[in-house]
Amino acid sequence: MAMKKEENSKMEEIISLTKRRGFVYQGSEIYGGLAGTWDYGPYGVALRNNIKSLWWKKFVTDREDMYGLDAAILMNQNVWKASGHVSGFADPLVEDLKTKKRYRADHLLEQAGFEVKGLKPEQMDALIKEKLVKSPDGNPLGEVRQFNMMFKTYIGAQQSDDSISYLRPETAQGMFVNFKNIRDSFSPKLPFGLAQIGKAFRNEIAPRDFIFRLREFEQMEIEYFVNPAEWRQQFDAFYAEQYSFLTDSLGLNPSKIHKVEVPDADRAHYSKHSVDTEFDFPFGQKELLGLAYRTDFDLKAHSEASKVDLSYFDEETKERYFPHCIEPTFGVDRLMLAVLSDAYTEDELGGEGEKRVYLKFSPKVAPVKVAVFPLLKNKPLLVEKAREVYQMIRKEIPATMFDDNGNIGKRYRRQDEIGTPFCVTIDFDTIEKDNTVTLRDRDTGKQERVAIGDITLHLKEKLLK
Numbered sequence: 001m002a003m004k005k006e007e008n009s010k011m012e013e014i015i016s017l018t019k020r021r022g023f024v025y026q027g028s029e030i031y032g033g034l035a036g037t038w039d040y041g042p043y044g045v046a047l048r049n050n051i052k053s054l055w056w057k058k059f060v061t062d063r064e065d066m067y068g069l070d071a072a073i074l075m076n077q078n079v080w081k082a083s084g085h086v087s088g089f090a091d092p093l094v095e096d097l098k099t100k101k102r103y104r105a106d107h108l109l110e111q112a113g114f115e116v117k118g119l120k121p122e123q124m125d126a127l128i129k130e131k132l133v134k135s136p137d138g139n140p141l142g143e144v145r146q147f148n149m150m151f152k153t154y155i156g157a158q159q160s161d162d163s164i165s166y167l168r169p170e171t172a173q174g175m176f177v178n179f180k181n182i183r184d185s186f187s188p189k190l191p192f193g194l195a196q197i198g199k200a201f202r203n204e205i206a207p208r209d210f211i212f213r214l215r216e217f218e219q220m221e222i223e224y225f226v227n228p229a230e231w232r233q234q235f236d237a238f239y240a241e242q243y244s245f246l247t248d249s250l251g252l253n254p255s256k257i258h259k260v261e262v263p264d265a266d267r268a269h270y271s272k273h274s275v276d277t278e279f280d281f282p283f284g285q286k287e288l289l290g291l292a293y294r295t296d297f298d299l300k301a302h303s304e305a306s307k308v309d310l311s312y313f314d315e316e317t318k319e320r321y322f323p324h325c326i327e328p329t330f331g332v333d334r335l336m337l338a339v340l341s342d343a344y345t346e347d348e349l350g351g352e353g354e355k356r357v358y359l360k361f362s363p364k365v366a367p368v369k370v371a372v373f374p375l376l377k378n379k380p381l382l383v384e385k386a387r388e389v390y391q392m393i394r395k396e397i398p399a400t401m402f403d404d405n406g407n408i409g410k411r412y413r414r415q416d417e418i419g420t421p422f423c424v425t426i427d428f429d430t431i432e433k434d435n436t437v438t439l440r441d442r443d444t445g446k447q448e449r450v451a452i453g454d455i456t457l458h459l460k461e462k463l464l465k
């Protein structure tokens with residue numbers, strides 16, 4: 001129980017810090033919020049952009065076999081019929097018979113201490129009945145039903161069955177329906193992949209855990225097409241790439257990352273084999289990323305439904321077939337939460353027995369890499385010199401900021417809280433003595449004097465470590 005309290009308080013501290021320092025705000029806050037939506041402030045945007053550009057570089061720019069895409073969010077409803085989402089993209093829903101409040105059946109069973117991995121909705125229903133599981137308000141529960149999570153909307157001025165569309169619940173389908181375009185424009189040879197970053201929407205029954213389970217979120221997905229004989233080899237290679245993205249690109253702690261084989265009953269309708277990567281979030285070990293072997297399910301389904309041939313002619317084997325698909329999928333918001341919660345650190349460096357809170361970001365993801373200050377803001381000579389040094393560093397390290405708000409102690413505290421790895425202070429010695437500045441390290445609090453002529457190179461070397 002004590003552990004639970006600690007976990008909750010860590011989440012509360014993270015939520016409060018990210019709001020106070022301009023990372024994450026509640027969606028529609030001044031109207032009381034909108035469940036399952038959050039807005040990202042300046043440092044949140046910078047952190048997300050860093051995560052997204054590290055991903056794009058690793059999986060698209062640095063490879064020769066990937067094609068970038070940005071498909072529309074709204075798609076023809078037939079896409080979602082053919083993909084199986086209209087009939088099968090659902091979560092198990094159960095209703096409190098007295099209050100009429102609705103819950104995820106698997107969540108209620110988990111909270112009541114039952115193992116739900118691998119259970120089908122009818123098995124959940126039987127378990128609820130057999131064990132007399134109640135709602136959080138202590139009332140009996142109704143039948144477990146399947147609830148489709150797609151947000152439905154209408155296109156144009158007429159509201160009819162023909163004008164139905166959906167906000168996409170995954171970015172993946174935009175890539176399958178563009179398979180032919182890429183094939184025709186670029187004539188790629190297998191194996192090759194399409195990659196896309198974009199918003200996805202799910203009408204989650206129970207959005208929760210801050211930015212973990214959202215109704216509007218962002219995905220980074222790859223549909224990688226292979227000869228079916230090679231699927232296992234490519235699947236394993238992508239698992240290794242996903243892992244190295246988390247540890248090498250984002251700097252996440254390897255001991256918090258877990259590989260979990262998804263049981264048959266929990267796999268999405270299109271997948272023949274799935275491996276999730278779970279992460280130790282403050283509220284427990286939960287799914288961070290997915291990897292699925294989608295076989296030829298989607299290309300075949302879209303070929304049949306659209307009557308457009310999405311097969312591939314293999315020049316080497318002289319065969320025509322539907323390529324099989326390996327899908328590594330990443331959630332930007334969950335990655336952001338993993339990075340934030342892993343970086344959240346408290347130590348005793350606050351001075352006078354006070355605790356210090358800081359975000360121990362890897363320099364690659366830190367929204368601000370370097371902050372430059374004049375020791376005092378009312379001394380024009382110091383300010384002028386500090387601005388000069390700031391402009392000089394910024395040319396080489398764009399994520400550098402100038403800060404002269406409040407006293408130096410407050411500035412250090414603020415920079416620690418937004419996770420800035422290095423602070424550079426211009427003081428009287430800089431001007432009167434030796435043209436050196438103070439360089440402070442976020443993690444150790446240690447300071448060293450560095451000549452202005454060497455500071456940019458020195459910082460670049462440190463940021464690369």
Ligand code: GAP
Pocket residue numbers: 169170171172202204211212213214215217218219221287288289290327329330331332333334
């Ligand atoms: N195209 C495959 C697909 O969408 P998924 O496991 O349903 O697979 C992929 O979702 C990833 O998207 C998840 O691993 C997670 O990171 C993210 N994700 C899914 N639902 C989410 C939600 N409601 N809120 C935030 N992120 C979500």
